[in-house]
Every structure is written in structure tokens, then in C-alpha cells.
Amino acid sequence: MKKPLAWITDSMGFITEELKEHxxxxVVPLNIHFGQETFEDAVDLTSEELYDRLRGAEEFPKTSQPSAGKFAELYNRLKEEYECAIAVHGSSRLSGTLASSVAGAEMADFPLYAVDSLALSYGMTGLIERGFYLQEQGLVPEKIAAQLQNETVDFRNFITIGNLSQLYKGGRMNGVQYYLGSLLKVKPIVQITEEGELAPIDKVRSQKKAMQYLVDRATESYREHGSSKFQILHANVIAEAVELREEILKVVPHAHILIGELSTVLVVHAGEGTIALLWRSEPAIYK
Structure with missing residues (x-):
């Protein structure tokens, strides 16, 4: 007898221990390319190895989505064991991974319900965790996927970029923004919008002010919506992530705050030193 439902995601998400062991x-990895060398994200390349390579790289690395054929191989295996799957992938505005996943399922003739998270990192993970809950409540896969797609608007995120050069060379920032940012030594604050696009929303002149900016946004959400579950994702700056957590706890003493590392494929674009603060501005019934 087949299992009712498999869950698919990709390495742009924050893969918790729970997801690893489920x-x-x-999890289908994206690819990281250093010249002629190709590595599968989080499979062939550790975060330490990535940072070492980024610091010494003469040529800026590139990333690419998994091919439809890669997904088809997975779905051909899964259709022997599962009735269907729900796939939660990184924003389709930032990566073609969702399209590859859907194409792979069609090639394998495997029933797939695809959810465009319109997010990255824990924005994807949170939807999967929510999906587990809905599955436990007895919802059928089609309704679970539809509900998750509706809930993408609950996602909130603020990101301080660690390396303007990497964001610029990766095509996420135009030349004028990069020139002005480098000239003025500003730290841009960017956000993945409700439409799933990366957009600059503010800028500050120091790391200290950038951290205070994040604390202020968490404080506002707590006071307006009662938000008390936050995620801090960092790119090799654990001390700053811990400091940010402590500052938020001064305002929200009972907060539950997860600290984790950004996936290597995201670090390629955002750069070492990046810190992201994420949470769901959600109705109380979800908590």
C-alpha cells in the first residue's frame, strides 16, 4: 500500500534537523559553479569550504536550478511509494526550481501539488511545517497545497546584505545601486516582497544601525500582531546573530528565536556577513 503524501523542497530552504530526519x-539540491567545477549545494560543498572559496575566488561563482530530468528521476522513484507529493520551492521570481520540479513531475507522470513559497530560507521551511500540521488535521493534499499558497502573505523578512559586490555580480543589484552603496559605505536592507521579488527597502550607515533596524522591526510586529516566533539566519557571523537575539529578547522576553546558517547557495548571492530576520505575521490560530 502506498503512502499518501511525500514532501519535496530544495536547498534554498533552511533544512532543520526535523526535515532532515523526516x-x-x-530535498533537491541546487548547483554551485566555480568555473568548470560544479557542486551540489550542501552535498559536495560545506559552508566552510564555500567561504574559503569565495574569499579566494578570481571568478564569481554562479548557481543553477536542478534540471527537470533530476526531478523526474526523483518522482519516478517516489511514484512507486507515494500516491502524490506537495512541493514547496523557493520563489519562482528568483529561481526556476519550481518550474523544473513541475516539469519533472509531468515527465514522470506523478501527481504533484506545487506551492510557490514566494520566499527563501525559513520562509519555505515554515510553510512545510505548517503543512505537516494541516496533514495531521486530515486535509487532503490538494487543500493543503491551496492553503499553504494562501498563507505565503504571512511571511515577513528583513535582510542586511553582507557583501554588496556579490549581490551586484550575481545580478540582484544594478550598477548605480552598487556604486552608491560602495561609495557611501551603506548597508542596504532588502526584502523578499509578497510577490516573491528581492527589493531594497532601506539603507543604514553602520552594522550597529542595521542590527537596531532589525530589532525595531521585530518590536513593531510584536506590538502590533503579538509576533513572538522569530528566525535569525546568518552567513558565518554567529556572534552577531546571537547579539541580535539577545536584543530582541530584551523587548520580547518570552520570544522563541531560532538561529541558523543561511544555505550555501544563498550565501553565493548575499555574501558572507549577511543576516536575515524572519517571522510569520500570523493569526493566533496558527501559533
Whole structure:
């Protein structure tokens, strides 16, 4: 007898220990290219190895989505064991991974319900965790996927970029923004919008002010919506992430704050030193 539902995601998400150990969760890695060398994200390249390579790289690395054929291989295996799957992927405005996943399922003739998270990192993870809850409540896969797609608007995120050069060379910032940012030594604050696009929303003149900016946004959400679950994702700056957590706890003493590392494929674009603060501005019934 087949299992009712598999869960698919990709390495742009924050892969918690729960997801790693979950028997029905499958993570498809993106690719990182250094010249002629290709590595599977979080499979062939550790975060330490990535930072070493980034510091010494003469040529800026590139990333690419998994091919439809890669997904088809997975779905051909899964259709022997599962009735269907729900796939939660990184924003389709920032990556073609969702399209590859859907194409791979069609090639394998495997029933797939695709959710465009319109997010990255824990924005994807939170939807999957929410999906587990809905599955436990007895919702059918089609309704779970539809509900998750509706809930993407609850996602909130503020990101301080660690390396303007990497963001610029990766095509996420135009030349004028990069020139002015470098000239003025500003730290841009960017956000993944409700439409799933990366957009600059503010800028500050120091790391200290950038951290205070994040604390202020968490404070506002707590006071307006009662938000008390936050995620801090960092690119090799654990001390700053811990400091940010402590500052938020001064305002929201009972907050639950997760600290984790950004996936290597995201670090390629955002750069070492990046810090992201994420949470869901959600109705109380979700908590």
C-alpha cells in the first residue's frame, strides 16, 4: 500500500534537523559553479569550504536550478511509494526550481501539488511545517497545497546584505545601486516582497544601525500582531546573530528565536556577513 503524501523542497530552504530526519521529506539540491567545477549545494560543498572559496575566488561563482530530468528521476522513484507529493520551492521570481520540479513531475507522470513559497530560507521551511500540521488535521493534499499558497502573505523578512559586490555580480543589484552603496559605505536592507521579488527597502550607515533596524522591526510586529516566533539566519557571523537575539529578547522576553546558517547557495548571492530576520505575521490560530 502506498503512502499518501511525500514532501519535496530544495536547498534554498533552511533544512532543520526535523526535515532532515523526516522519512517523507526530500530535498533537491541546487548547483554551485566555480568555473568548470560544479557542486551540489550542501552535498559536495560545506559552508566552510564555500567561504574559503569565495574569499579566494578570481571568478564569481554562479548557481543553477536542478534540471527537470533530476526531478523526474526523483518522482519516478517516489511514484512507486507515494500516491502524490506537495512541493514547496523557493520563489519562482528568483529561481526556476519550481518550474523544473513541475516539469519533472509531468515527465514522470506523478501527481504533484506545487506551492510557490514566494520566499527563501525559513520562509519555505515554515510553510512545510505548517503543512505537516494541516496533514495531521486530515486535509487532503490538494487543500493543503491551496492553503499553504494562501498563507505565503504571512511571511515577513528583513535582510542586511553582507557583501554588496556579490549581490551586484550575481545580478540582484544594478550598477548605480552598487556604486552608491560602495561609495557611501551603506548597508542596504532588502526584502523578499509578497510577490516573491528581492527589493531594497532601506539603507543604514553602520552594522550597529542595521542590527537596531532589525530589532525595531521585530518590536513593531510584536506590538502590533503579538509576533513572538522569530528566525535569525546568518552567513558565518554567529556572534552577531546571537547579539541580535539577545536584543530582541530584551523587548520580547518570552520570544522563541531560532538561529541558523543561511544555505550555501544563498550565501553565493548575499555574501558572507549577511543576516536575515524572519517571522510569520500570523493569526493566533496558527501559533
Amino acid at each position: 522519512p517523507d521529506v526530500y
